[in-house]
Amino acid sequence: MRLLNLIFLLLPVLASEVSFAQASEAKLFDKADISKSITVYPNPAVDFVNIRFAVLNARQAKLTLYNILGNEVQAETEVIDDHEVRVRVKELSTGYYLIAVRDEQTQFKGTYKFLKR
Numbered sequence: 817m818r819l820l821n822l823i824f825l826l827l828p829v830l831a832s833e834v835s836f837a838q839a840s841e842a843k844l845f846d847k848a849d850i851s852k853s854i855t856v857y858p859n860p861a862v863d864f865v866n867i868r869f870a871v872l873n874a875r876q877a878k879l880t881l882y883n884i885l886g887n888e889v890q891a892e893t894e895v896i897d898d899h900e901v902r903v904r905v906k907e908l909s910t911g912y913y914l915i916a917v918r919d920e921q922t923q924f925k926g927t928y929k930f931l932k933r
Contacts, residue, residue, distance in 0.1 A: 851926045854917060860931035863906045867915065867928070869899045877919050879903065884912040908932050 853870035869877060874895050881889045881903065892904040903915070915928045 850919075850922065850924050854926060854928065856915060856928045856930050860933045861905050862933050863904070865903045865905050865915070865930055865932075866896070867901045867903065867917070869901075872899075872917075872919050872922065872924065874899050874901045876921060877901070877917055880916040880918075882914040882916065883909075884914070889913065905932050 850871050854872070855866075855868040855870075857866055857868070859865070867874075867879065875898065879893060879901060881891050883889050889908065891908065894902045894904075896902055905913070910932055912929060912931055915930065917926045917928065918924065
């Protein structure tokens, strides 16, 4: 009887651990989906680079532009709609650049490479 009572006492604790593990796995899976849903185009770029977010809200995402050496570069950004941002790269030197995307709400962080001609 004591064993049965112990099982009934521990059952909710064990169930919560399992659901927590499943929630963590689901969160990681969602971040992978978010990463795949972001498109940087045109690549290579001449005047502008567009960043299209299928899942994230463009107004809440924070963009940081870096040159290939890792130095932060300032560029003018414009929110086109809820799911797209345009970055002006016309004044940048020719070469590879990285766009770091962060979203505080989903805790997403991703980096995308493009070539400026």
